[in-house]
Amino acid sequence: MKPLGRLVIVGVGLIGGSFGLALRQAGAVERIVGVGRRKETLERARRLAIIDEAAPTLECVREADMVMLAMPVGQTREVLAQLAPHLGPATVVTDAGSTKHDVVAAAREVLGSALERFVPGHPVAGTEHSGPDAAFAGLFRGRKVIITPLAETSPQALSKVRAAWEACGAQVQELPPDMHDQVLALVSHLPHLLAFALVDQVARHEQRERLFSYAAGGFRDFTRIASSHPEMWRDICLANRAAVLAELSRYQGHLTELRRALEAADGASLEAVFSRAREARNRWLEERDKADGDNGSE
Amino acid sequence: MKPLGRLVIVGVGLIGGSFGLALRQAGAVERIVGVGRRKETLERARRLAIIDEAAPTLECVREADMVMLAMPVGQTREVLAQLAPHLGPATVVTDAGSTKHDVVAAAREVLGSALERFVPGHPVAGTEHSGPDAAFAGLFRGRKVIITPLAETSPQALSKVRAAWEACGAQVQELPPDMHDQVLALVSHLPHLLAFALVDQVARHEQRERLFSYAAGGFRDFTRIASSHPEMWRDICLANRAAVLAELSRYQGHLTELRRALEAADGASLEAVFSRAREARNRWLEERDKADGDNGSE
Numbered sequence: 116m117k118p119l120g121r122l123v124i125v126g127v128g129l130i131g132g133s134f135g136l137a138l139r140q141a142g143a144v145e146r147i148v149g150v151g152r153r154k155e156t157l158e159r160a161r162r163l164a165i166i167d168e169a170a171p172t173l174e175c176v177r178e179a180d181m182v183m184l185a186m187p188v189g190q191t192r193e194v195l196a197q198l199a200p201h202l203g204p205a206t207v208v209t210d211a212g213s214t215k216h217d218v219v220a221a222a223r224e225v226l227g228s229a230l231e232r233f234v235p236g237h238p239v240a241g242t243e244h245s246g247p248d249a250a251f252a253g254l255f256r257g258r259k260v261i262i263t264p265l266a267e268t269s270p271q272a273l274s275k276v277r278a279a280w281e282a283c284g285a286q287v288q289e290l291p292p293d294m295h296d297q298v299l300a301l302v303s304h305l306p307h308l309l310a311f312a313l314v315d316q317v318a319r320h321e322q323r324e325r326l327f328s329y330a331a332g333g334f335r336d337f338t339r340i341a342s343s344h345p346e347m348w349r350d351i352c353l354a355n356r357a358a359v360l361a362e363l364s365r366y367q368g369h370l371t372e373l374r375r376a377l378e379a380a381d382g383a384s385l386e387a388v389f390s391r392a393r394e395a396r397n398r399w400l401e402e403r404d405k406a407d408g409d410n411g412s413e
Numbered sequence: 414m415k416p417l418g419r420l421v422i423v424g425v426g427l428i429g430g431s432f433g434l435a436l437r438q439a440g441a442v443e444r445i446v447g448v449g450r451r452k453e454t455l456e457r458a459r460r461l462a463i464i465d466e467a468a469p470t471l472e473c474v475r476e477a478d479m480v481m482l483a484m485p486v487g488q489t490r491e492v493l494a495q496l497a498p499h500l501g502p503a504t505v506v507t508d509a510g511s512t513k514h515d516v517v518a519a520a521r522e523v524l525g526s527a528l529e530r531f532v533p534g535h536p537v538a539g540t541e542h543s544g545p546d547a548a549f550a551g552l553f554r555g556r557k558v559i560i561t562p563l564a565e566t567s568p569q570a571l572s573k574v575r576a577a578w579e580a581c582g583a584q585v586q587e588l589p590p591d592m593h594d595q596v597l598a599l600v601s602h603l604p605h606l607l608a609f610a611l612v613d614q615v616a617r618h619e620q621r622e623r624l625f626s627y628a629a630g631g632f633r634d635f636t637r638i639a640s641s642h643p644e645m646w647r648d649i650c651l652a653n654r655a656a657v658l659a660e661l662s663r664y665q666g667h668l669t670e671l672r673r674a675l676e677a678a679d680g681a682s683l684e685a686v687f688s689r690a691r692e693a694r695n696r697w698l699e700e701r702d703k704a705d706g707d708n709g710s711e
Contacts, residue, residue: 240630242630258629301614301618306611306631311690311691315689317600318692327693331557332540333539337638339635340631345687345688356678363671367669370607382487386644389643389646392609400633
């Protein structure tokens with residue numbers, strides 16, 4: 116790709132910071148400007164050479180080729196509204212939010228004619244760590260990035276965002292926004308909720324010290340995502356409320372079935388569920404390994 | 414420790430096999446005899462040099478210094494009943510079952526005067542893999558082994574089992590059987606149930622192919638334990654039914670609270686749970702790292 120002249124990253128944390136580092140490493144960007152709520156975070160990002168400069172307000176989008184929104188999704192509407200009046204005529208705006216329905220709705224509401232240069236996206240990658248210190252250039256290598264283009268999205272804007280993600284080493288795929296949100300509700304958002312709930316159950320237990328002292332690797336891996344950013348996950352759950360609630364209700368139904376099987380000492384039913392799950396998971400891992408090697412974490 | 418002359422392992426899979434390999438590597442055993450349901454598994458264990466010979470029946474315990482029971486816990490009563498008449502006067506019997514209340518009850522019922530030489534134990538270690546090919550000598554290094562001695566347990570038997578686990582590199586701790594089962598219900602058994610249930614929800618979904626194709630590292634780690642041995646986990650859930658049901662009910666209550674917060678779009682409550690969980694988990698990891706480095710998986 117032709118390098119971007121000027122990239123503005125709003126929210127220079129794990130995702131925004133890694134996007135900047137990856138583009139820089141690929142020689143795909145000339146100058147990176149950071150915007151964010153906390154001055155110290157921006158200063159830290161500058162010291163880590165993620166950004167070249169910090170800008171005090173969103174007015175800096177005027178001269179940008181691309182703006183990447185990588186703050187918690189709950190702020191999307193407000194940030195878009197603030198930057199809209201300052202957008203240059205060719206500036207492409209994209210985002211990295213984990214939900215897409217709400218982001219699209221906000222963009223439709225406030226972007227006006229710039230809507231055609233807005234490309235909603237979501238890198239299905241990440242770690243449980245947050246902040247600029249957690250960012251690294253290889254985060255998106257081999258991972259999927261889901262773009263959910265609108266009928267209005269211009270092909271030029273789409274291909275610019277696609278090229279940027281490909282420069283980061285990602286595999287770009289397209290989905291409609293609602294389908295994106297339904298898929299992620301079950302394979303990402305619900306597991307986060309479940310992991311937070313389990314750790315909280317241990318943390319609220321009167322024997323918490325003893326419980327934690329006997330927790331081992333199974334607990335550690337099951338709960339890894341419960342170390343994720345609370346504000347970010349609050350926003351995701353709220354933004355994707357309907358789909359998360361639907362999957363949560365189905366999961367609660369599953370747990371009730373399992374509880375009944377346990378109450379009835381119905382070993383055959385338990386074993387059937389466990390076997391089906393193990394087989395499905397092992398098949399998934401095999402196909403995944405065949406497709407692209409280690410697809411990393413999220 | 415003085416090396417064991419003859420060790421009988423019943424169930425030469427991940428746990429039994431690793432126990433044998435670890436003792437052998439430590440020079441803590443002279444001869445290992447394997448017993449099990451499947452001839453092919455025993456033959457494989459012999460080829461892997463985990464056991465020196467396979468015995469067709471439990472009569473082989475006659476000349477053993479120690480017998481390790483490492484088959485699924487549901488078989489404990491039957492195996493103990495079968496070996497009891499053949500036990501030599503000094504043979505120590507121990508087990509590696511993930512539940513202890515049921516194992517102790519079975520031992521009381523069938524061991525008679527040999528009860529004083531029965532030492533119930535549980536290595537809090539493992540992986541999601543199973544069978545002799547999954548066994549390795551380092552599995553217990555730095556991990557906790559919980560011994561739940563009875564009032565009747567002889568100090569000699571206890572110290573023999575303790576020494577064997579220490580030779581494997583494990584950290585031996587003691588707990589009453591019921592407390593063991595309550596602790597493990599929350600930090601191990603419930604998470605397994607939850608992970609199996611989530612994968613099964615994806616596997617039963619009409620869009621399963623698409624869902625799995627967008628599942629990433631968060632899903633992979635959350636569900637790692639759902640690749641565990643179905644029969645083994647059926648037995649554990651049944652054996653520790655009361656404690657698992659109690660924790661499952663409390664967890665269902667938690668999920669109902671979270672669902673209500675979601676329905677009410679109550680971001681503050683969600684964030685409070687997520688923050689409390691993240692803080693508790695991060696504190697746990699810090700203390701764990703301080704205490705003993707990487708405590709590995711289970």
